[in-house]
Amino acid sequence: MSSVDITTPAQTGIGQKRAIWPAMRKGLAGKCPNCGTGDLFYKYLKVNDNCGHCNEELYHQRADDAPPYFTIFIVGHIVVAAMLVLEKLYHPALWIHMALWLPLTILLSFWILQPMKGMTIGLQWANRMHGFGNEEDVDGTIWQD
Ligand SMILES: [Zn+2]
Incomplete structure (x- = not known):
């Protein structure tokens, strides 16, 4: 009987769930979703190929x-709601609406586009989408149900 090398996700960390909210919070702050230290962007919307800290x-x-x-969803809800409140309360001239x-x-x-x-x-990183799932995690962000 030949032996088969079976490696489970628990042994490698590969394929285990990652915590979604911490990864999204790190991304929101413009930091690497894995370590939270390295910068995610090198320009306004240009993403680094690898993390400068953990090499993710x-x-x-x-x-x-x-x-x-x-x-668009967030800004639209803020601006349209504020515009309606201002119009209802003060009926300002159209040029004031445009200027505001x-x-x-x-x-x-x-302001919001880069954090989004x-x-x-x-x-995407937390859900191991688009090739984010084939490496071992380095900082203990793995969690289990
Ligand atoms: Zn990193």
Whole structure:
């Protein structure tokens, strides 16, 4: 009878669940979802190929359209709600609406877009999507049910 080398996820850490919220929080802060120390971005929306601290491979990310979608969703709810409240309370002139909400929409969008991309990458990393799942974790982020 020949022996077969069977390695389980419990032995390697590969294939085990990762904590989703901590990874998303680290991504939201622009940090590596694995170690939380290395920078996720080297430019505004450009993701490092590897983490500078733990060398986690980050090029697997496929955030694509999700961060702009989340950004539009959040900014739209903030701006439209505030616009309606202002209109209902003070009925300002149209130019005041334009002077307020147009710059606010642009500024909020630029402010929120990068954290949304980081959060999306953290979510993908935690769920081992797009090639994020084939390596061993290094910092104890593994958890079990
Ligand atoms: Zn890292």
